[in-house]
Amino acid sequence: MKAVFSAACAAVIALSGPALAKTTLNMASTYPGSLTQLGTLGKAIEESIDKMSGGELEVKFFEPGALVPALEVFDAVSNGSVDAAWSTPGYWQGKEPALALFAAVPFGPDVREYTAWLFYGGGEEMMQEIYEPYNIHSIICAVIAPEASGWFREEITSVDDLKGLKMRFFGLGAKVMQQLGVDTQLLAGGDIYPALERGTIDATEFSQPAIDLNLGFYQVAKHYYFPGWHQQSTAFELMINKDRWDALSEAEQAMINTACRANVAMGMAEGEAIQVDALAELEEKGVTIHRWPDEILATFEETWNRVAEEEAANDEKFKKAWESLSTFRENYKRWGDVGYIQ
Structure with missing residues (x-):
């Protein structure tokens, strides 16, 4: 009887297939998770991807300094010592002056016009081309309304x-x-x-x-x-080590892209409301x-x-x-x- 039961259990396990392995991307942040918009929008990415994936894909938010100092996330993502980072391209103009244009432009477009250029005028694709030699894939993941000066x-x-x-x-x-x-x-x-x-x-x-x-x-x-x-508007990014990004499935990449696009809309609306x-x-x-x-x-x-x-x-x-x-x-x-x- 014990042999029959063991055989039945083995058959059920075989039919159910192998358990899916959870994918985790450790995400260093330039901003504290509690900081209005700048940090909370990064935390929102962690939460929305977890829900969309049913827990099978995790983008785990780490506070500034927990993995690397706040303004050292570029190099950490580039060399693969961290998987991803929450930041803004404007911090990296010392490495690539052009990256500043994908963060904020003096007397530049408001949030409507800016997102139109980034998403439908070739802006984001151009940004990704600039990041590619550094082994970084970056996605525009929030855009907020005007700042004070x-x-x-x-x-x-x-x-x-x-x-x-x-x-x-x-x-x-x-x-x-x-x-x-x-x-x-x-x-x-x-x-x-x-x-x-x-x-x-x-x-x-x-x-x-x-x-x-x-x-x-x-x-x-x-x-x-x-x-x-x-x-007049400021863009934020989810930077991912290019090797890690390429290793993700199409479904995982799509979930991350979708979460970032939703985050853009939420950030714009929240920023105006508060x-x-x-x-x-x-x-x-x-x-x-x-x-x-x-x-x-x-x-x-x-x-x-x-x-x-x-x-x-x-x-x-x-x-x-x-x-x-x-x-x-x-x-x-x-x-x-x-x-x-x-």
Whole structure:
């Protein structure tokens, strides 16, 4: 009887087939998982892929520093010491200047126009071509609405007031500020408040009101400037080691792509929804909300146009991406002018 039972069990196991092996991608993050949007959208990827795959595909979120320091995830993904990373292409412009154009563009497109270029104008494919020699496959995995453009201890009344300031600044906007006499530094989110509090930096920009509120900059600086001319929309990425990406099944790749596209929509909507209350709370805490005077904005824009020309002249990949985006924007303008109430 025991032999018959054992044979029956063996038959059932054989008919059921081999158990599927779980695929896990360890994902280092540039942002803390608790940080509004910047981190929580990375956590959302972990959760949505787990649900879509029924637990068979895991993209496991790790806090900054748990696997590698926040701003070292590029090299870690490239060499395969981590499988994936949650970040933004703008952090890597020191390695490839063109990558900054896939994160945020000064005086650039809003989130509608930006995603149109990224997904249907060849932007994301061009970005992936730039990453390929580094053995990285990167997917645009979130795009958020405009940011603020600076926290200052004192009111800024002219461009001359910026000269000599030490300021944390991100992306291509930092090159604009440098030409205006600002000593810019690129710091990870968690390092900004201590630097501002100690006086290592005099001013900072980081993100949207709801995010900046979370980081407490208002405790040190009370003058908050808009609009975010340097980041009218900001894209984030899921970077995956190319060997690991190629080894995934088509179904696994499709789940990751689908999760990222859904994350883009969620990030856009959430970012618009949460700013009003954040602005009100900041004002209650004694923050003065400023809008840059037209003449200062004009100076920023003139300087940016000069920076863009210089970057394109110095780097072929930047030139190619910049010409692609500029052509798309020229063509889009017709639709933007007639389709939307100005």
